[in-house]
Amino acid sequence: MPPTQVPDMVVARLPLYLRTLEYLQRQGVELISSAQLAELAGVSPAQIRKDLSHFGRFGKQGTGYDVLHLRRELIRILGLDRQWPMALVGLGALGQAIMHYGGFKERGFHIAAVFDSDPDKIGKQIGDLVVMPPERIPHELPKRQIQIGIVAVPPEAAQSVANLLVRSGVRAILNYAPITLSAPPEVHVEQIDPVVHLQHMVYYLRHCPQ
Amino acid sequence: MPPTQVPDMVVARLPLYLRTLEYLQRQGVELISSAQLAELAGVSPAQIRKDLSHFGRFGKQGTGYDVLHLRRELIRILGLDRQWPMALVGLGALGQAIMHYGGFKERGFHIAAVFDSDPDKIGKQIGDLVVMPPERIPHELPKRQIQIGIVAVPPEAAQSVANLLVRSGVRAILNYAPITLSAPPEVHVEQIDPVVHLQHMVYYLRHCPQ
DNA sequence: TAGATTGTTAATCGATTAACAATC
DNA sequence: TAGATTGTTAATCGATTAACAATC
Structure with a gap:
């Protein structure tokens, strides 16, 4: 117990x-x-x-x-007996796929704010959200009580986005950028990198008979 | 060594x-x-x-x-000093995102065959590939020397797709369906389920102060 | 040579498994 | 009651870390 x-x-x-x-x-x-x-x-x-x-x-x-x-x-x-709002940063091909991924809502997660630095994307409507610039993160996240961030920006930008999320009160980061993020110990970071999984399995394809 | x-x-x-x-x-x-x-x-x-x-x-x-x-x-x-062709099964929203994910080609992986059971999708051209029905898997995979399969079908269909891939010579499966696949020990299976990562982190959001 | 950092061994730590008493 | 399966303890197993001799 x-x-x-x-x-x-x-x-x-x-x-x-x-x-x-x-x-x-x-x-x-x-x-x-x-x-x-x-x-x-x-x-x-x-x-x-x-x-x-x-x-x-x-x-x-x-x-x-x-x-x-x-x-x-x-x-x-x-702790899944409630809804968990999340912030998505990065609206490239990957970010858009994450935005439209159906598996979240079914299981109590939803994207409640979207950020991208591209001026062409800022202000665009996606579903019932409006794309905002990353500068708005520190203001929007506490306002919406968002504690979970999803990073879907290029690897060069990932660490600075993570820092911004942490400064804005995020305590859990799901990182899709192919880089190991550093964060204070009280912030939990998990990574999704399909290529890492593929490379891991390829080792055995090469080293096992047949 | x-x-x-x-x-x-x-x-x-x-x-x-x-x-x-x-x-x-x-x-x-x-x-x-x-x-x-x-x-x-x-x-x-x-x-x-x-x-x-x-x-x-x-x-x-x-x-x-x-x-x-x-x-x-x-x-x-x-074993990354060569190209690795992969078969993608499932062309829903998730499958299409995987299809267009840029991270594969950069790092030596590419999708060399695409399958979906939807008659509306079969025969469609995607990039330089034509969508084929799953029945073609046993014929197409050995022909193209594909040893890696990506599963992006609904959970109900995932295990039978995995079985089909295994029977067709696949030795590594990257599974995006939210279900644990069973496969013979010589076949390596890795799973990507973002919700599992989120649920894991949420435990700490709930159990740690602040 | 002096300083730094690897490669490797031994010690520690923690996770998994086996086994069985408790109990439905 | 007899049979089955949990909950839990103790034993095993394996992974990580600490420490240092080797060596660049």
């Missing part, structure tokens, strides 16, 4: 469990064992039980876990 | 080092110490030296690493 100090690797797996439970719910499954859930989530049964034990006791011996109940508990633990 | 058995976590970090070296090269830096490289890559100096030691000795005591030389070595180690 008390999140005394949960390892970050454990927290990182909770969204995977949640996603699997949502999948099971769509399939109409009501009850699931740690063994079955582990199979679907790609981890070991012991790991699921150990991970969950950091937060409480959610199963029933001899029976397993109630899918709907465990899902609700994970939503509560992760 | 001999990749006797390198831990996967080490291989996973090599692309980050490579990316940092490319950044340094753009900045005109020619020589770098493990301490400086570590700072930029967001890891510890000892970890960089330990990681590299699995593959050989690339530095010079008292001096550090030659940026250009270490970059070339990492490219060779990762």
Whole structure:
């Protein structure tokens, strides 16, 4: 129950469990064992039980876990029982794709402010938002209580955008620029770089027979 | 020198080092110490030296690493000294964004075949490719020597697309569908799900003061 | 040579797994 | 009750870090 100090690797797996439970719910499954859930989530049964034990006791011996109940508990633990507004910086091809990505709204996230430094884009309407210049970040973010920033600018600009976001009260940054951002320890940064994943896998294509 | 058995976590970090070296090269830096490289890559100096030691000795005591030389070595180690053609399955909003993502070509990856099951999309020209139905995957992939697949279909369809890719000789899958794919151990699967990253970070927004 | 930094070993740290008592 | 599966402890495993001899 008390999140005394949960390892970050454990927290990182909770969204995977949640996603699997949502999948099971769509399939109409009501009850699931740690063994079955582990199979679907790609981890070991012991790991699921150990991970969950950091937060409480959610199963029933001899029976397993109630899918709907465990899902609700994970939503509560992760803090997903509310909407999370985000700021998107950068409206190039990538930024526009992020802007229109359907997966956010479904799961409680939405883009509540958009910024780009291109004069041709500033003032343009996108959905129900108007593109603003980055100088407006320090004013707009606190006003809209935005704590999450998405960085989708070229790598040269990414660090200065991140600094601006941090100065404006952002505490979580999802970085799509192919560069490692530095940020104070209280700001959480995660990175999405498809090429890094591809390069990682290519190592094995080259080093494994066939 | 001999990749006797390198831990996967080490291989996973090599692309980050490579990316940092490319950044340094753009900045005109020619020589770098493990301490400086570590700072930029967001890891510890000892970890960089330990990681590299699995593959050989690339530095010079008292001096550090030659940026250009270490970059070339990492490219060779990762198997990036060639072009890698990929197959993209799914041409919804996400698939189209992936199709037009500029980061691939720059770094030696390109989409060499596109598939979608929508009759309205099949036959359409995109760049210099023609959209084909998924049934063509087993024929087209071996013909074009494609070993990498990108999955960008709805979650319900993702596992069956993955199965089809595996049967057609793919050995690496980059999965954008929000579901954990199962695949035989010789096939490497990596996942990109921005919402999982956001959910992970939100835990700390909720659990840390302020 | 003196100073700096690597490459490598040994020590520490933490995460995963195995096993089983508790219990539904 | 008998069977099944959790929650939890202890053992294992592996990754990271610290430290320093080697060496440029």
